[in-house]
Amino acid sequence: xxxxxxxxxxxxxxxxxxxxxxxxxxxxxxxxxxxxxxxxxxxxxxxxxxxxxxxxxxxxxxxxxxxxxxxxxxxxxxxxxxxxxxxxxxxxxxxxxxxxxxxxxxxxxxxxxxxxxxxxxxxxxxxxxxxxxxxxxxxxxxxxxxxxxxxxxxxxxxxxxx
Numbered sequence: 001x002x003x004x005x006x007x008x009x010x011x012x013x014x015x016x017x018x019x020x021x022x023x024x025x026x027x028x029x030x031x032x033x034x035x036x037x038x039x040x041x042x043x044x045x046x047x048x049x050x051x052x053x054x055x056x057x058x059x060x061x062x063x064x065x066x067x068x069x070x071x072x073x074x075x076x077x078x079x080x081x082x083x084x085x086x087x088x089x090x091x092x093x094x095x096x097x098x099x100x101x102x103x104x105x106x107x108x109x110x111x112x113x114x115x116x117x118x119x120x121x122x123x124x125x126x127x128x129x130x131x132x133x134x135x136x137x138x139x140x141x142x143x144x145x146x147x148x149x150x151x152x153x154x155x156x157x158x159x160x161x162x
Contacts, residue, residue, distance in 0.1 A: 007034030007060040055087035101125040
């Protein structure tokens with residue numbers, strides 16, 4: 001991994017794990033000193049301009065769920081989030097609708113990685129089911145039923161217990 005390590009800003013812990021795994025598939029390293037978990041979209045949005053400025057000194061990947069913001073239009077949301085010139089070293093990605101839906105969309109890879117039976121992964125992660133609710137809830141239900149760590153959590157992710 002000879003490329004400069006990448007700073008990462010995401011909304012939550014599972015987003016961090018997903019980004020680190022995605023970057024690893026491309027042999028890209030995450031700078032452990034530049035991993036920011038904002039704890040939600042409001043804080044993410046409020047701080048994005050700072051990470052855009054920080055990208056002058058090194059690469060950053062910013063990943064945010066689009067949810068239903070800006071009327072569900074990711075282009076409008078992107079414009080609203082970055083009202084200044086975007087640094088070439090900032091990669092802003094919007095997960096439409098959520099990162100969890102992205103993960104659930106690849107049924108085979110999800111089932112293999114999370115050690116759950118393929119049939120338990122919803123075929124349409126955006127379509128609410130009777131018990132599962134939205135993609136975040138579905139992911140939590142599936143995590144609880146298996147997991148690469150044997151405790152219902154994916155590899156690299158520590159389950160937090162109430």
